[in-house]
Amino acid sequence: MRPMRNLLAAVLVLFAACSAHAQLSIEITGAGAQRIPIAVAPLAGEGALLDASGAGISAIVRADLERSGLFRGLEVPRLVPQPTEASSVNYAEWRSRLADALVLGSVAARPDGRFEVRFRLYDVLKQSALGGVAYTLTREQVRATAHRIADYVYEKLTGEKGVFSTRIAYVVKRGERYELQVADADGANEQAMLVSGEPIISPAWSPDGRRLAYVSFQNKKPIVYVQDIEVPKQQIVANFKGSNSAPAWSPDGKRLALALTRDGNSQIYLVNPDGSNVQRLTRSGGIDTEPFYSPDGEWLYFTSDRGGSPQIYRMSTRGGEAQRITFEGGYNVSPRVSPDGRSLAYIARNGGKFQVALLELATRQVQVLTDSDLDESPSFAPNGRVILLATIVAGRGVLTAVSADGRVKQRLTVTAGDVREPAWGPLNK
Amino acid sequence: MRALWAILIASALAACATTQTPDTQPPAGVEDRAPGAARPAPGPGTQGVPAKPVTGVDLTGDKPAAAGVAPHRDPANVLSQRSVYYDFDKYDIKDEFKPVIEAHARYLRENASLKMLIQGNTDERGSREYNIALGQRRSEGVKRMLLLLGVREEQVEAVSLGEEKPKEAGHTEEAWTRNRRSDMLYTGEY
Numbered sequence: 001m002r003p004m005r006n007l008l009a010a011v012l013v014l015f016a017a018c019s020a021h022a023q024l025s026i027e028i029t030g031a032g033a034q035r036i037p038i039a040v041a042p043l044a045g046e047g048a049l050l051d052a053s054g055a056g057i058s059a060i061v062r063a064d065l066e067r068s069g070l071f072r073g074l075e076v077p078r079l080v081p082q083p084t085e086a087s088s089v090n091y092a093e094w095r096s097r098l099a100d101a102l103v104l105g106s107v108a109a110r111p112d113g114r115f116e117v118r119f120r121l122y123d124v125l126k127q128s129a130l131g132g133v134a135y136t137l138t139r140e141q142v143r144a145t146a147h148r149i150a151d152y153v154y155e156k157l158t159g160e161k162g163v164f165s166t167r168i169a170y171v172v173k174r175g176e177r178y179e180l181q182v183a184d185a186d187g188a189n190e191q192a193m194l195v196s197g198e199p200i201i202s203p204a205w206s207p208d209g210r211r212l213a214y215v216s217f218q219n220k221k222p223i224v225y226v227q228d229i230e231v232p233k234q235q236i237v238a239n240f241k242g243s244n245s246a247p248a249w250s251p252d253g254k255r256l257a258l259a260l261t262r263d264g265n266s267q268i269y270l271v272n273p274d275g276s277n278v279q280r281l282t283r284s285g286g287i288d289t290e291p292f293y294s295p296d297g298e299w300l301y302f303t304s305d306r307g308g309s310p311q312i313y314r315m316s317t318r319g320g321e322a323q324r325i326t327f328e329g330g331y332n333v334s335p336r337v338s339p340d341g342r343s344l345a346y347i348a349r350n351g352g353k354f355q356v357a358l359l360e361l362a363t364r365q366v367q368v369l370t371d372s373d374l375d376e377s378p379s380f381a382p383n384g385r386v387i388l389l390a391t392i393v394a395g396r397g398v399l400t401a402v403s404a405d406g407r408v409k410q411r412l413t414v415t416a417g418d419v420r421e422p423a424w425g426p427l428n429k
Numbered sequence: 430m431r432a433l434w435a436i437l438i439a440s441a442l443a444a445c446a447t448t449q450t451p452d453t454q455p456p457a458g459v460e461d462r463a464p465g466a467a468r469p470a471p472g473p474g475t476q477g478v479p480a481k482p483v484t485g486v487d488l489t490g491d492k493p494a495a496a497g498v499a500p501h502r503d504p505a506n507v508l509s510q511r512s513v514y515y516d517f518d519k520y521d522i523k524d525e526f527k528p529v530i531e532a533h534a535r536y537l538r539e540n541a542s543l544k545m546l547i548q549g550n551t552d553e554r555g556s557r558e559y560n561i562a563l564g565q566r567r568s569e570g571v572k573r574m575l576l577l578l579g580v581r582e583e584q585v586e587a588v589s590l591g592e593e594k595p596k597e598a599g600h601t602e603e604a605w606t607r608n609r610r611s612d613m614l615y616t617g618e619y
Contacts, residue, residue, distance in 0.1 A: 199593035201557050215561075220619070221588045222561055243565045243589045246558040259562060261589070264569065266562035289562040303559050310518065310559055331518065333556040347556055354554055374600070376556060392600060421557070 024187030026067060030409035035072040036157055038065060039099040044082040044106040049115050051142045057117065060146035064164040064186065065153060069408030074099055085120035091127045099124050101157055114138055117145055121153055130156050143188060161383040167425040169203040169212055170399060174417040180214060182229055187412060193227060204247050205425045213237065213247035213256055224258055226273050237275045248291045257291035257300055268302055281319060294337050301335040312346055328366060334377060338384045345378040345387050356389050358404060369406045382427045390420040500536065501615055507532045513571055513611040520566040522574060530571060533613055534578035546614045547571050549589045552605035557591055564589030567611045
């Protein structure tokens with residue numbers, strides 16, 4: 001095992017110094033038909049608590065909400081005196097600014113050096129307060145707190161969980177250099193988990209959001225690793241003869257499904273995250289790969305060419321017969337079950353184009369969500385509302401996000417490099 | 430936050446530690462018995478360019494030819510043909526490539542100390558993971574044919590690079606055609 005450690009020292013780098021040089025920038029390329037007009041007034045005193053780029057809490061909250069495509073942030077002029085969550089609200093005035101919803105709040109320095117942030121959310125049409133929260137935080141937690149506020153507002157007004165406090169993982173390729181990156185859902189705070197001269201693919205978040213499983217070619221062939229996002233140390237999960245790839249966590253985090261070729265063709269196996277207790281699940285004459293657990297842990301969806309072309313099947317995690325799920329078209333791969341278990345996102349080939357399709361499992365209705373040519377690696381946001389994917393735009397690898405109704409679209413790019421292999425992390429507890 | 434600092438410090442140290450200890454033996458579990466194959470890992474920030482097949486003459490230990498250029502490094506020899514090409518989502522070996530594989534089988538039989546790595550590749554379209562499996566199927570197909578022709582199992586390993594190591598970078602039909610490929614590499618070339 002000693003040579004392995006040398007290798008790790010050389011390959012494993014966490015790039016604190018380099019993390020500033022390129023982060024994802026996000027552009028909205030489509031929006032929902034009806035966006036809620038919301039006024040996020042500057043929090044009284046927020047100028048004392050800005051993030052590293054000089055942004056205040058209200059600006060971060062507004063940007064979060066706008067990025068979802070479901071809100072339209074209204075310009076709020078400087079008001080004197082500045083209203084806070086404790087002010088009495090002049091609803092008529094906010095209605096005249098065409099706001100349906102309103103956020104007011106304040107920031108106060110505490111004697112212990114920390115800050116207190118309070119806010120309240122109002123329904124301007126109903127002229128009522130919808131609730132509010134107070135947070136105690138350090139200066140470093142400005143963005144995290146703003147994302148929490150945005151999550152609160154989003155959930156109150158849409159009825160769904162917000163995902164502004166979540167993280168995403170992805171791979172950036174710059175020349176012959178590959179970086180496995182973890183960033184906040186808005187692209188900020190990018191941190192490299194692994195930098196290598198060989199490809200990295202298929203990052204998968206553990207259900208608790210603390211570990212990533214991924215495939216690295218650092219030893220000249222695909223090997224599956226698990227790495228704690230706070231500890232720069234790789235643990236080998238599967239390094240058998242042939243290819244080891246396609247890790248997917250069970251919902252309880254106790255098992256990983258993988259594709260191994262140690263017995264010939266690519267087949268699905270289950271293994272503990274420490275590499276022990278390897279169990280073969282599928283036995284087909286063809287290719288079986290890309291396992292993905294249903295949220296209840298009962299089923300494994302996977303890609304197989306056992307019927308002559310790659311199609312999506314599912315099998316009980318206890319084994320047994322496989323059932324075919326996709327029938328239309330000659331190439332359907334990369335199954336991802338939605339967090340509510342009701343639908344399946346996958347990549348379908350339509351007339352030479354590879355696009356993200358969404359299958360409603362109960363009705364078998366299929367909707368193609370994208371109009372790009374080379375889509376790959378769909379990944380649901382933990383609220384099921386958005387699907388993140390990789391595609392090629394003007395010859396460059398970019399990530400795009402599309403809402404599950406196909407309406408809202410975003411594009412996430414990095415300067416000078418290809419981005420690919422997105423994986424959206426779980427909700428914060 | 431403390432954990433984060435620990436990471437930052439550790440990474441700063443790692444970034445300084447550019448001395449690369451060459452691996453003296455292959456890491457556990459990797460089926461890589463070729464001398465010289467265990468190269469030092471690419472250092473932090475370095476660009477680990479994969480070794481291209483060497484065309485020079487260096488066959489220490491397993492020199493199969495008496496003198497001069499080894500047959501598999503001689504551009505005029507059929508053994509210089511190392512690639513098998515495929516149609517989209519296919520892994521069957523077309524007839525035109527069978528004589529090449531037969532020549533390599535004969536050569537491996539006659540030179541029992543030589544080893545071969547077969548790398549299966551795909552074009553960029555579709556799923557990266559399906560392409561890993563498809564590339565493996567392609568390289569296994571070449572391996573199976575070699576074994577049927579009398580090559581010993583220990584001489585050949587089949588791996589997949591999927592769509593990760595394209596020979597042609599473009600997003601055109603021409604590039605895709607060149608990237609759907611199995612490559613046969615001899616000892617010292619990988």
